[in-house]
Amino acid sequence: MMELVCPAGTPAALRAAVEAGAHAVYCGFADETNARNFPGLNFSRDEMAAGIAHAHARGAKVLVAINTFPRAGEAGLWHRAVADAAAAGADAVILADVGLLAHAAGAHPGLRLHLSVQAAAANADAINFYAETFGVRRVVLPRVLTVAEIAAINRETDCETEVFVFGGLCVMAEGRCSLSSYATGLSPNMNGVCSPASHVDYAERDGAQEARLGGFLIHRTPRGMSVPYPTLCKGCFTAPGGAQKAQTGHIFEDPVSLDATDLIPALEKAGVRALKIEGRQRSRAYVAQVVQAFRAAVEAAGSGAPMPHGILARLTEGQAATTGAYAKTWR
Amino acid sequence: MDLTVGPIAFFWDAARVRAFYAGLARAPVARGVIGEWVCSKRLPFWQGEIPGAVEALAQAGKEVALSTLTLITLRRERRQTEDLFGTGLPVEIADMGALKYLPEGAPFWVGPTVNVYNEGTLEWLARRGARRVCLPPELPMASVARLARAGQDAGVAVEVWGHGRAPLAISGRCYHARLHDRAKDSCQFVCGDDPDGRNVDTLDGQPFLTVNGVQTLGRAVTTALPHVAALRDAGVSALRLSPQVGDFGALAAVYARALAGAEPAPMDVLRGLMPEASFADGFLAGMAGAQLSPEAG
Structure with missing residues (x-):
C-alpha cells in the first residue's frame, strides 16, 4: 500500500490525522524554518516531542518539514531545528536548501532525509544528484509533472517519490517563485509564507x-x-x-484546488511510494475527514478496488477541483 | 565591479539574436551568458546563432558561458544539458539538477534562478567548483552583503541582479499559450510575438507582471543603480544586465559609467533611455520587489 502522508499544523491535528489513519504526519516548528509559517500554527519543541511519541505509539511516522531557505548569517536557527527534530525522534526531516542538506548529512548521519517539494527536483538526474550527494531517501515531486513523466522518473531512480494528491495547488515550480515577495516583500523561500x-x-x-x-x-x-x-x-x-x-x-490559474483521487491507481502503477495531502493550515476536523477518505482510497487502490467516488464532495463544495499538471493538457 | 549580461529571456528570432550579440561585442560589459533559459521548444529556431555569438563576444575579449534551462524535465532537455558540459565553455547552471552532469572538478557558474540564499549553500557550491554566482533577485541587501563576503572567502565572484524585469517564477504551464486558449504542446510559438514579454495588469489597470511562456517576470524594470556604492562596499563583483529590446549598448554604457562613478544622476539617464518603463529596487531595499525605494530619487 502507498504511504499516506498527512498535514498537521497543530498537535490536535496531528492526533486527528493519526486517529483517522495517517501512515505518516508532516509538521514543522513554529518559526521561519518551515514553509507554513502562519500565526497560531506549528509546534513548539515540547509539542513536537509529544506529537512524535503519540504517533509512534500508534504506529505512525512523523516527518518534520524544515523547508525554507536559511537566511544568510542566521543558519543556526535552521541547524537547531534539524538537531531538535532528530533529538525528538523524527522519522525524517524534509529539507530543500543545499547548504542545509549538506549540514544535516554531515552532522546527523543517521537521520533520514527527504527532499522537499521546495527543492523542485523535476527530473531523474536531479533526484539522483540529491540522493547520491546527500543520501536523500525520498523526494517530494514538484507539481509540474504528468503521471507518465512520474512513471519515467521512477524507472530511473531508486529514491522514493512522494506526490501531492489533495489540497492547495502551486501552479509554479515550488521553491522557485518570488511572486509573493514581489507584491509583499514576504516569500515562501525566505519567510515561509505566500x-x-x-x-x-x-x-x-x-x-x-x-x-x-x-x-x-x-x-x-x-x-x-x-x-x-x-x-x-x-x-x-x-x-x-x-x-x-x-x-x-485567471491568466495563471483559476481559484481551484488539487484533487487527484481518481489518479491514485495510476500513481501507484507509476511507482509512487507516498501520497501527500496539503493543508497544515487546515482545521483538525478537515484533516480528519480528508485523511479518513484518502486512507480508504489508498486501501482500495492497494487491493485493486475502484476509487470511492465523491468522497470529498463536501470539502470541495463550491470550489472547483483540478488534477493539475498530472494531465498533460493542463500545461 | 563589472557587468555580466545574462541569457536572453524572450523568444527572439535568429536575426534579432545575431544583431544583439554583434552589438554586445562593442558594449562595455565584461562577460555574457548565452543559451535558451526558459523553453526548450524555442531553441531549434535560434541555436544556429550560438557559435557566432560566442565567437563575437570572445573576439571582443569578453568571457562567455553557456546557460542551461531554468526548469529541466524532459529527456531531450536532460541530454541538451549534458551536451553543454562537453563544449569546453563554462556552463552556468540555472537548475540545481544540472550539477548531475558536471564533470569532476570542472568550474561552473550559477545563475539567478538557483536558490543560493545563505553561506552554507554558497560554500558548498564553491567546493563543487562554482566560480561565479548570480544571487536570486529577491534577496535583500543584508543577505547580499553576507554572501558577497562569503564569496570572497570562498573564491566565488558574487553577482547581483542589476537591470531588467526580474525572473519571479517558472512553471510547467505555458501562460502565453493559455492566453491564446492553447496548451503548451500546441503553443504555435505565440511568445515570439512579444519580444519583451506580454504585459499583465490588474483589473484596475495597474501594471503588475510580465508573462514570457512558462516564465513570469516582474513588470517593473528592476534596477540596482540606486545601490551601486553599497554593493561595491559589500564586495559584490558584478551587476547582471538582462537583455531587452532597444539600444542595449546605450543601456550598458549607463551602468558602466555608474560603476566607474562617472554618472552623477544615473537613474535620470536610465529614465531618459526608457521613458515608458517603471523601475523598482524593492528587493534590494528590503521592501516589496515591485516598489521603488526613496534612495532611487
Whole structure:
C-alpha cells in the first residue's frame, strides 16, 4: 500500500490525522524554518516531542518539514531545528536548501532525509544528484509533472517519490517563485509564507468587492458574491492587447484546488511510494475527514478496488477541483 | 565591479539574436551568458546563432558561458544539458539538477534562478567548483552583503541582479499559450510575438507582471543603480544586465559609467533611455520587489 502522508499544523491535528489513519504526519516548528509559517500554527519543541511519541505509539511516522531557505548569517536557527527534530525522534526531516542538506548529512548521519517539494527536483538526474550527494531517501515531486513523466522518473531512480494528491495547488515550480515577495516583500523561500494575510486588504468599491495583496488588485466580485482569498497566482488579471486581442481572466490559474483521487491507481502503477495531502493550515476536523477518505482510497487502490467516488464532495463544495499538471493538457 | 549580461529571456528570432550579440561585442560589459533559459521548444529556431555569438563576444575579449534551462524535465532537455558540459565553455547552471552532469572538478557558474540564499549553500557550491554566482533577485541587501563576503572567502565572484524585469517564477504551464486558449504542446510559438514579454495588469489597470511562456517576470524594470556604492562596499563583483529590446549598448554604457562613478544622476539617464518603463529596487531595499525605494530619487 502507498504511504499516506498527512498535514498537521497543530498537535490536535496531528492526533486527528493519526486517529483517522495517517501512515505518516508532516509538521514543522513554529518559526521561519518551515514553509507554513502562519500565526497560531506549528509546534513548539515540547509539542513536537509529544506529537512524535503519540504517533509512534500508534504506529505512525512523523516527518518534520524544515523547508525554507536559511537566511544568510542566521543558519543556526535552521541547524537547531534539524538537531531538535532528530533529538525528538523524527522519522525524517524534509529539507530543500543545499547548504542545509549538506549540514544535516554531515552532522546527523543517521537521520533520514527527504527532499522537499521546495527543492523542485523535476527530473531523474536531479533526484539522483540529491540522493547520491546527500543520501536523500525520498523526494517530494514538484507539481509540474504528468503521471507518465512520474512513471519515467521512477524507472530511473531508486529514491522514493512522494506526490501531492489533495489540497492547495502551486501552479509554479515550488521553491522557485518570488511572486509573493514581489507584491509583499514576504516569500515562501525566505519567510515561509505566500500571499500573507498581513498584506491582504478587502474593500468595497463601486458596488464591487475587492481583494488586494500588497496593494495589487487580485480579485473583484459583484456585491453579494464571495470574494476568494487573494492568492496571487489564482488572481484575475488582464493582458492588454497590442498586436493581439486583450485577454482578461485567471491568466495563471483559476481559484481551484488539487484533487487527484481518481489518479491514485495510476500513481501507484507509476511507482509512487507516498501520497501527500496539503493543508497544515487546515482545521483538525478537515484533516480528519480528508485523511479518513484518502486512507480508504489508498486501501482500495492497494487491493485493486475502484476509487470511492465523491468522497470529498463536501470539502470541495463550491470550489472547483483540478488534477493539475498530472494531465498533460493542463500545461 | 563589472557587468555580466545574462541569457536572453524572450523568444527572439535568429536575426534579432545575431544583431544583439554583434552589438554586445562593442558594449562595455565584461562577460555574457548565452543559451535558451526558459523553453526548450524555442531553441531549434535560434541555436544556429550560438557559435557566432560566442565567437563575437570572445573576439571582443569578453568571457562567455553557456546557460542551461531554468526548469529541466524532459529527456531531450536532460541530454541538451549534458551536451553543454562537453563544449569546453563554462556552463552556468540555472537548475540545481544540472550539477548531475558536471564533470569532476570542472568550474561552473550559477545563475539567478538557483536558490543560493545563505553561506552554507554558497560554500558548498564553491567546493563543487562554482566560480561565479548570480544571487536570486529577491534577496535583500543584508543577505547580499553576507554572501558577497562569503564569496570572497570562498573564491566565488558574487553577482547581483542589476537591470531588467526580474525572473519571479517558472512553471510547467505555458501562460502565453493559455492566453491564446492553447496548451503548451500546441503553443504555435505565440511568445515570439512579444519580444519583451506580454504585459499583465490588474483589473484596475495597474501594471503588475510580465508573462514570457512558462516564465513570469516582474513588470517593473528592476534596477540596482540606486545601490551601486553599497554593493561595491559589500564586495559584490558584478551587476547582471538582462537583455531587452532597444539600444542595449546605450543601456550598458549607463551602468558602466555608474560603476566607474562617472554618472552623477544615473537613474535620470536610465529614465531618459526608457521613458515608458517603471523601475523598482524593492528587493534590494528590503521592501516589496515591485516598489521603488526613496534612495532611487
